[in-house]
Structures are given as structure tokens and as C-alpha cells.
Amino acid sequence: MPATSVIGLQWGDEAKGKVVDLLTSHHDIVVRYQGGNNAGHTVKFGGRTYKLSLLPTGILQQCVKSVIATGVVVSPGAVLKELDGLLEGGQDCSDRLLISDRAHVIFPWHVLEEAGFEKLRGRSAIGTTMRGIGTCYREKMGRFHAVRMGDILDRDILAAKVREISPIKQRLLDAVDPDGPRLNADAIIEEYSAYADRLRPMVIDTTSYLLDSLEQGKRLLFEGAQGSLLDIDHGTFPYVTSSSSSGCGIHSGSGVPERAIGRMIGVAKAYTTRVGGGPFPSELDNAVGERIRRAGNEFGTVTGRPRRCGWLDAVATRYSARFSGVDGIAIALLDVLSGFDELYICEAYEIDGNRTRDMPSRCEDLAKAVPVLRQVPGWKEDITGITRFEDLPAAARMYVNTVSELVERPVDLVSVGPDRCQTIVLNPALFPSETVKH
Ligand code: IMP
Secondary structure: OOEEEEEEOOOOOOOHHHHHHHHHOOOOEEEEOOEOOOOOEEEEEOOEEEEEOOOOHHHHOOOOEEEEOOOEEEOHHHHHHHHHHHHHOOOOOHHHEEEEOOOEEOOHHHHHHHHHHHHHHHHHOOOOOOOOHHHHHHHHHHOOOOOEHHHHOOHHHHHHHHHHHHHHHHHHHHHHOOOOOOOOHHHHHHHHHHHHHHHHHHEEOHHHHHHHHHHOOOOEEEEOOOOHHHOOOOOOOOOOOOOOOOOOHHHHHHOOOHHHEEEEEEEEEOOEEEOOOOOOOOEOOOHHHHHHHHHOOOEOOOOOOEOEEEOEEHHHHHHHHHHHOOOEEEEEOHHHHOOOOEEEEEEEEEEOOEEEOOOOOOHHHHHHOEEEEEEEEOOOOOOOOOOOHHHOOHHHHHHHHHHHHHHOOOEEEEEOOOOOOOEEEOOHHHOOOOOOOO
């Protein structure tokens, strides 16, 4: 199994970080291939808790290289802030990090422009993380006013680009708000030159590095950020992120062919959450949703926003598992559902009186979808100490089996708590005993 990938099957925050963390020591390289510092994960290491956004989850493992590949949009200041935070905790991780020279760079104008556009959208705002992700990707796709990591390593190229772009961006920002912020090209050049000086040793051609590593028999672990339903092409457009946040992005974002992936694991919470705007058919905008939010501590890692909560949407999850090419699923946070008399899983949508198991392409149709809920029994027991599937209460086993049946994929893992040991492994092949080490 040369490469493994872990992706989210919902609208992000599926606890992918825990699954990646479990698998990291069985791999040599962990790769982020899309998104940027809009993602968020919490890593516990050596008695400390680190909140990471852009750095791959594997960064704290000494023998594992972490790669920020070509498809990621990089805020150099955010990378350095995270590395410095780790250093403060006694972890010098800079020698394990590699950043693609082809990755696009986020500048202050991306963040300012996004804030302006979100304001203009008013009630139909996407509810972005305000990190300049979408505006940076827009320029990459538009091939205009785009700057890559390789560019900022050369001060002359950086200065020329910033001087060309800043006045145009200033006019755009002024059009949105004449009293808004001013861009200072000289200050930006100084700031980004300083970033480049520190990041220079880490910036390489990651595509060749990953392909060479594969040929050398090293094991790669791809870490998806956000979730498949936020995918720019296949997600709930326009309430999506601006990258290929499903399994579809791995090849384009890293340069590693899909055939190198031995197993694609799709992570889904035992329920569903969503941050930001957009339709959410199984949403529980009531006391039950609030109960799940509290039990699951459903507040954003990056923005601190309360997450919208609802029953597990098997229509959406099955859709994601199919188009992402998922082999098996990991069900996370099953323990959060303990204590309910009965539980519900959305098994179909009714749209304009028609029942369907397919995901509509138009948000307007998804907004009309009435969830068809399957009722299943709940369980009262505390399951956070259970490590074998057969020891789960019968109702919890039934819940897991029903999710597997509706999503049409086998279950690889079930997570019953935040710690590594709070994991029920149903597919032991995920943890091979031998691994190539550096
Ligand atoms: P953006 O990625 O900041 O452009 O935000 C676009 C949408 O994706 C918004 O609804 C965000 O809340 C959502 N989003 C972005 N990153 C994450 C994440 O890591 N988890 C969950 N939602 C996210």
C-alpha cells in the first residue's frame, strides 16, 4: 500500500486530524495538497496542545516529513507563526517541513478583498474564514496578479510583482470602501522578503520530491483539508471553499498520480456539522442540535464560530464517498451521540414531492430538500472506553452498520473519544507493522 489518503466526507471538521495522527507513524511523509490556513486542527503532543492550521498534522513526528504541496495557498506569515508556536513549546520542526515552490502565496490584499466582497454579498455571504483563500485561488486560476512561493525567494521578482499589483488592488479596495485600508507596497515587500529569508531552506520542488520518494518505496499519507461537500466542483456551490477539497484534489494538488493511492479513507462524523452559510437539510436548529453542539464541542478551531449541527446526512455522505473514490469510512465522535433515546439518519431527500438519494446540483434545490429520516435506537452507555467493536452496545453497533449500509462503504475505524487509544479498528490492514524510515 504505497500511499494512503484521509479526506472529509461532510462539510469539514470531521476529525480527520485524529485519523491522520493515528496513521502518521506508519508513513514517511504527510502531504497537504489543497486549502490553506482556513483549515484547523488541534494536535496534542508532549503534554501540550497545539492549534495548527496550515502545517500538516504529522509535523510533530520527528521521523516524518511534512509537505505543503503545490495545490495549497500559502500565507508565509501563518506558516512561520505556527512553526514559532511549536518552537515555543520546545519543538523545532522547521527541518521536517517542505513547501512547494509552485504553491501560490496569500498577500494582504487577498484578505482585504475577501472581507470587502463578503460585505457586498450581504445576506448571501458565504461565511468564509477570511483568510484570503478564495481570492488567492481566483488569481491563480485567472493567471493574473498571482505570485508563487518560488517568486518570493527572489527579491527583485517579489518587488516587481508587489509594485505592479498593489495600486490595482488599492483601486479595487477603494471601490468597495473609499475609507478602507491602504496597501503599502514597500512595507509588503519588506515583510515578504523577511518571510522568504526564513522559509528559503524549506521551499523545494515538492512534486519531484514526492515522486522520487514513491519510487524509493516511501509511504505517503495525504491529508485533506475541509470536506468533500466544500469541494469547488462537486460541493454545494457557491457555499464551498475554492479548492478541490475532496479526493479529486490529490493528483492535481500534489502531482502524485491517483493510482499510487492504496486506500482512500473518508472521515464522517456520526452526525453532521457545517460552518458558514449554505443549505443543510438535516440541520437541527433546536435543542437537540444545541445538545450535540455542547457534547461535541462544535466550535470552529480557526474562527471560534459555533458550528451548525444536525443528524448524519447519509445522502450527502454517500455522494462524497462515491465521487471521492473512498474505499472505507472512519466514523468519528460516535460517543457524542450517547444518551439519546432514539437517533435519526437522513437516508433520502424529498424535493418538490420527489424522493431521491442523489445530491441535487443546485443549492436552491438542496435548500428545499426535506430530510427523510430513518429512526434507529439510541444507547445510554458511556462508550468512551470501548476498543472492540463487539463490546459496543447493540444499538451503537446497529448505528455504525446502518451508516455503512446507507453510505455503501465498509467501516475502517470508529472513534469514541479524542485520544488515540479511544479508537475501534475494524480494518487492521491500515496499520502495517513495517514501514520505511528515514
Ligand atoms: P473559505 O475556505 O475561507 O473560503 O470559506 C468557504 C467556506 O468553507 C465557508 O463556509 C467556511 O466556513 C468553510 N470552511 C473553510 N475551511 C473550513 C474548515 O476547515 N472546516 C469547515 N469549514 C470550512
